[in-house]
Every structure is written in structure tokens, then in C-alpha cells.
Amino acid sequence: MNDKIIMYTDGGSRNNPGPAAVGVYIETLHKQFGHFIGNKTNNEAEYEAVIFGLNKIKQLMGKEQAKNMEVECYLDSELIAKQLKHEYKVKEKDLQALFVKVWNLTLDFKKVDFYHIAREKNNIADAMVNETLDAQQNKLF
Numbered sequence: 001m002n003d004k005i006i007m008y009t010d011g012g013s014r015n016n017p018g019p020a021a022v023g024v025y026i027e028t029l030h031k032q033f034g035h036f037i038g039n040k041t042n043n044e045a046e047y048e049a050v051i052f053g054l055n056k057i058k059q060l061m062g063k064e065q066a067k068n069m070e071v072e073c074y075l076d077s078e079l080i081a082k083q084l085k086h087e088y089k090v091k092e093k094d095l096q097a098l099f100v101k102v103w104n105l106t107l108d109f110k111k112v113d114f115y116h117i118a119r120e121k122n123n124i125a126d127a128m129v130n131e132t133l134d135a136q137q138n139k140l141f
């Protein structure tokens with residue numbers, strides 16, 4: 001078993017803030033997830049996607065195995081990636097709480113790194129966000 005997990009995350013809201021969803025593609029495990037998260041801002045949704053993804057890896061791998069795993073997180077939000085890499089300060093109160101959640105989750109793994117990528121390289125996670133938001137919108141009408 002590979003001790004490195006590659007994960008792509010994306011979060012998005014329509015109307016910012018508005019109906020929001022997260023998309024996660026765990027490339028190493030060939031699994032993808034979309035999840036509706038209620039009304040959030042785009043930045044909150046980006047953080048929630050990382051939280052959802054790290055929790056999902058821990059759930060799928062088990063706590064003990066997760067401790068030996070290195071996780072590479074790829075996200076297309078430059079702001080969130082740089083905040084998680086401590087290159088930018090987290091000034092917004094709502095984002096500070098989410099930052100702490102991510103930080104605490106990273107302690108469950110051997111190592112977690114965050115990388116900013118172009119939106120075009122994040123098409124599976126992005127598609128999961130849009131499919132989830134479309135499905136949620138269809139439930140309402």
C-alpha cells in the first residue's frame with residue numbers, strides 16, 4: 001500500500017454567500033465525493049472541502065493507518081492554499097475557525113502538504129461541486 005495519498009478538493013457557493021457544496025477527488029483511492037454544506041461563502045466552502053476530504057481519508061483508511069500517511073492536498077483557491085501554508089494570515093473570523101479545524105486534522109496524519117493548482121487541473125473536484133449544487137437545486141424545484 002502506498003503511504004502517500006493525493007487529494008484534490010474544491011468548494012463553491014452560488015451567490016457567495018449562498019447554497020454551497022464541496023467536491024473531493026482522492027486520486028490514490030479512485031474515489032470522488034460531493035457534499036452539500038448549506039449556505040456558505042466560496043472561501044468557507046474551500047476550507048470545508050479540505051476538512052471533508054481529510055475526514056474521508058481518515059474514515060476510509062482508519063485512524064491507525066492514517067498516522068503513517070502523507071497527504072498531498074491540491075486546491076484551486078490560491079488564498080486558502082497560501083493560508084494553509086502559513087504564507088497569508090487568516091484575518092476573517094469565520095475562516096479562522098475553519099483553519100483551526102484543518103490544522104487539527106493534519107495532526108492525524110504523518111504529513112499534510114497543500115498546493116495551489118490551476119482550476120483546469122482540478123476538474124473532477126470542481127465537477128463534483130457543480131453536480132452536487134445542481135442536484136440540490138433540482139430538489140427545490
